[in-house]
Amino acid sequence: MTRTFDAIIVGAGQAGPALANRLTGAGKTVAIIERHLVGGTCVNTGCKPTKTLVASAYAARLAQRGAEYGVLTGPIAIDMPTIAARARKVILDSRKGNEDWLASMPGLTLVRGHARFTAPRRLEVNGETLEAAQVFLNVGGRARIPDFPGVDEVDYLTNSTIIPLESVPEHLVVVGGSYIGLEFAQMYRRFGAKVTVVEQGPRLIQREDEDVSVEVRTFLEAEGIVVRTDACCIRLAQHPGGVAVGVDCNEGEPEVVGTHVLLAVGRQPNTDDLGLDKAGIAVDEHGYIVVDDTLATTADGVWAMGDCNGKGAFTHTAWNDYEIVAANLLDGGKRKVSERILGYALYVDPPLGRVGMSETQARKSGRPLLVSKRPMTRVGRAVEKGETHGFMKIVADAETRKILGAAILGTGGDEAIHGILDMMNADASLDTLQWAVPIHPTVSELIPTVVGDLKPA
Ligand SMILES: Cc1cc2nc3c(=O)[nH]c(=O)nc-3n(C[C@H](O)[C@H](O)[C@H](O)COP(=O)(O)OP(=O)(O)OC[C@H]3O[C@@H](n4cnc5c(N)ncnc54)[C@H](O)[C@@H]3O)c2cc1C
Numbered sequence: 314m315t316r317t318f319d320a321i322i323v324g325a326g327q328a329g330p331a332l333a334n335r336l337t338g339a340g341k342t343v344a345i346i347e348r349h350l351v352g353g354t355c356v357n358t359g360c361k362p363t364k365t366l367v368a369s370a371y372a373a374r375l376a377q378r379g380a381e382y383g384v385l386t387g388p389i390a391i392d393m394p395t396i397a398a399r400a401r402k403v404i405l406d407s408r409k410g411n412e413d414w415l416a417s418m419p420g421l422t423l424v425r426g427h428a429r430f431t432a433p434r435r436l437e438v439n440g441e442t443l444e445a446a447q448v449f450l451n452v453g454g455r456a457r458i459p460d461f462p463g464v465d466e467v468d469y470l471t472n473s474t475i476i477p478l479e480s481v482p483e484h485l486v487v488v489g490g491s492y493i494g495l496e497f498a499q500m501y502r503r504f505g506a507k508v509t510v511v512e513q514g515p516r517l518i519q520r521e522d523e524d525v526s527v528e529v530r531t532f533l534e535a536e537g538i539v540v541r542t543d544a545c546c547i548r549l550a551q552h553p554g555g556v557a558v559g560v561d562c563n564e565g566e567p568e569v570v571g572t573h574v575l576l577a578v579g580r581q582p583n584t585d586d587l588g589l590d591k592a593g594i595a596v597d598e599h600g601y602i603v604v605d606d607t608l609a610t611t612a613d614g615v616w617a618m619g620d621c622n623g624k625g626a627f628t629h630t631a632w633n634d635y636e637i638v639a640a641n642l643l644d645g646g647k648r649k650v651s652e653r654i655l656g657y658a659l660y661v662d663p664p665l666g667r668v669g670m671s672e673t674q675a676r677k678s679g680r681p682l683l684v685s686k687r688p689m690t691r692v693g694r695a696v697e698k699g700e701t702h703g704f705m706k707i708v709a710d711a712e713t714r715k716i717l718g719a720a721i722l723g724t725g726g727d728e729a730i731h732g733i734l735d736m737m738n739a740d741a742s743l744d745t746l747q748w749a750v751p752i753h754p755t756v757s758e759l760i761p762t763v764v765g766d767l768k769p770a
């Protein structure tokens with residue numbers, strides 16, 4: 314049997330449901346196909362549960378530091394089942410919200426199952442054929458599991474399996490020193506685990522400037538996290554004490570034994586079992602769906618949104634992909650993904666808020682630069698809160714007097730960065746800030762000061 318719709322969406326993650334809402338609102342019949350959990354990665358195994366756990370870890374840290382603030386508590390204990398239950402509630406509430414939203418859309422059919430193309434714009438799900446004039450792929454990604462020697466012989470955790478843990482590992486070894494690895498490393502250290510981060514590169518979060526990597530490493534080590542960089546030939550083996558992780562670093566012990574190992578070495582797009590070859594849809598060498606500036610794939614009438622197109626790896630970039638597709642197809646827009654100014658945050662504590670180019674990227678561009686940096690020890694709000702790790706840094710083009718990028722690594726950095734993100738989106742020059750009156754005491758109030766301190770560099 315074949316069912317025909319105006320549009321088919323594969324994946325009910327971040328972009329799919331929002332696009333379904335717009336398409337059904339325009340009177341179209343739409344099938345949305347989901348093989349696992351509505352809400353996808355962010356809701357079920359990504360942003361939402363991790364930031365809920367990060368909040369518990371922050372509470373633990375504040376409690377541990379209570380005496381510094383003159384707040385005397387009794388012995389601090391971690392109630393992991395309650396922590397896990399908090400995250401579970403956030404997941405379930407959010408998933409239900411998404412399911413209810415889908416159920417409220419007239420003309421929408423939610424099909425549960427794994428979709429695979431059998432021909433252009435024709436997909437098979439559970440033995441049934443669905444076809445449509447327009448197909449939108451929002452299939453996301455999953456944890457990449459490299460073929461480390463021994464990986465099949467040991468139990469390892471990924472972002473999906475670590476979230477429901479109801480006990481604190483004695484010693485968590487985190488392989489991968491970037492977003493996922495560092496957020497879990499710090500949170501579990503705060504829950505009381507011994508934590509070792511093993512990173513193959515010479516420094517943590519290598520996409521960032523070196524001063525950012527160094528500062529993050531400094532405050533993580535200050536909390537007792539052991540960081541092993543330059544790890545090569547990673548191998549895993551069963552050990553009476555848990556799992557032995559061979560690191561072969563240039564210095565230090567050649568092996569780390571942990572009770573648990575988390576693999577956080579990147580993501581892989583869910584495009585390997587989608588029958589893309591049957592539909593003329595090209596992928597790149599990493600499996601990401603090739604798209605143009607409007608997110609159209611190489612096949613007529615097929616678009617790809619979110620993590621699977623390799624243009625972004627965040628919830629807000631997936632959402633923005635939906636906005637671009639909807640604006641162009643339904644509102645007569647001419648929006649392009651290349652116009653997006655990328656911002657993001659890393660939720661270690663204190664967080665890193667980022668927008669635009671790093672200083673390293675700006676230097677590579679060869680333009681004349683202005684750079685300004687201010688330590689958080691000279692930001693009143695940070696001093697008052699007793700959270701003075703980090704710095705604010707702005708990089709601007711000396712000729713156009715426009716901001717090229719910024720990093721706010723410090724308390725409230727994930728929020729304060731939006732002042733700069735908005736300036737960049739407004740295409741405002743440095744001088745625009747001159748007469749703004751920021752609120753005292755905030756981290757953001759120092760942005761005009763940092764701009765005022767910009768010097769040729
Ligand atoms: C631990 C972790 C923390 C994160 N934290 C943040 C954060 O703080 N901020 C942030 O911006 N981003 C964060 N991210 C990234 C964010 O979760 C993703 O960028 C976002 O979820 C991508 O959305 P998406 O719609 O592209 O894909 P997904 O949310 O992955 O959704 C894809 C959906 O498609 C379904 N699917 C796949 N293949 C098929 C098929 N063949 N048939 C049917 N259905 C299919 C899947 O089951 C899934 O539900 C985090 C990610 C992780 C792993």
Ligand SMILES: NC(=O)c1ccc[n+]([C@@H]2O[C@H](COP(=O)([O-])OP(=O)(O)OC[C@H]3O[C@@H](n4cnc5c(N)ncnc54)[C@H](O)[C@@H]3O)[C@@H](O)[C@H]2O)c1
Nearest residue numbers: 489490491492493494512513514577578579626658659660
């Ligand atoms: N705060 C956020 O917005 C947030 C949080 C978590 C995840 N995410 C998203 O999830 C994606 C995946 O995050 P991630 O941290 O898994 O991937 P990543 O690609 O950011 O980092 C992977 C890290 O693992 C290291 N690595 C790779 N192979 C290794 C090996 N063999 N041995 C040791 N180290 C190795 C890399 O050098 C790198 O530092 C990110 O791109 C991000 O967009 C976002």
